Amino acid sequence: MRGAVVLVLLLLPALAPAQPTRVMVIGDSMSEEYAHELPFSAPDSNPLNPNTRNWIESLDALRSADLDFGSDGAYPDLRGLGFKYNWGVPGATAEFWAEVLGSSLLDDPQYLTSKFNLLNSLDDIDVVVLFVGGNDVSSDYGNLYNNAPSPGEEDAYLAHIRFIIETLRDERSDVPIVLVNVPDVGATPDIQEDHPDPVRRLDATAHIADLNTRLASAVMDDPHLVVVDLFALTTLILDPAPLTIGPVTMIKSYDRENRPNFLFCKEKFHPASGASALIGNTIVGGINAVLGTTIAPLTDTEIAARILELKPYLDWIATFPGADADLIADPDRDGLPNIGEFALDTHPLSPDAPAIAPGVPASLTYSPNPMASDTVEVIAEESTNLQSWSPVPFFRLTSNSDASLSAELPDGIRAFARLGFPLAP
Ligand SMILES: [Ca+2]
């Protein structure tokens, strides 16, 4: 008996070194690497340098020991630039992918190379993530909003998904598939601006939920397929409750600089890095479910530190035992949120915020923390009514010899000053 136990222990190390799970993705612009999706993935101030990541880029950055999307390269087919197993094609719908996989010498022959390359590589991968639907519902959203979905649209979508799956199965009958359901695109600022009535958006939400119910039942008998619930993630965005990632309360909107605490990229539709990381976790859950793997989802701390690039802040706040790490918490009630305390290297647990010095003119002097400048900006703002605020103009900003800055208030009128701390793009 003892001998048997020893034998098992000796065998264990041989089982341990697992290869990363090779993931093929069939999708749209949500899956195409943001590195190749200018201009929306880059800030207005630096339009050639993407500062956001999509779900694949986030997982590749933090889980490359577990997940392999293929080598980064240039491919002479629909993949274009990016990971070898990533077939993310901007603008793609379910219908598009059904066309590609249904192409022949007579029908859509321009897609034949892609079709063959994709199907031929099914033996090289461990799982397929089928991630389309956002573009399908976006193009019909106006009708869903008017509670008058285009007749046959749902049926056509489901038929296209079925055809895609059947074509993959014809090539490799047991290929594991993670099917991403349809997001409620009414969660995006883009759709909301064009469809401003929240009550009618609820009609659209109900139609998309219905489509997802039908999608789930259409594939429920497939033993090698798991549906993941992207719709649930969009529901979280629509929920009025705050959505937090670790210490960061995410802003459910967009920003032209693609700052990391906004959920959407600057063109108001694509999820920005933080939301993309949450999508990645949803898909990791699907991969684990269909393959029986135990790949760890990204933790909030990892996302905050490595995806939202807040590690310098997290390291700094950790040097104050007992301090709440929340960026916007103000435990010492001195008016500076923690991120502002970091930006000025003041004490998060001791009231020491810079104060306006009376005088003619009155001024606000503050010392930006050089260790924080890559993480958070410091912007002096002024107001005459406490309602509208604007940056203090440069000609009233002075650099002092001790590296502090002084913002002078306008002379002769009642004015107020404050400091703003936007996260660095
Ligand atoms: Ca404070």
Ligand SMILES: [Ca+2]
């Ligand atoms: Ca303080």
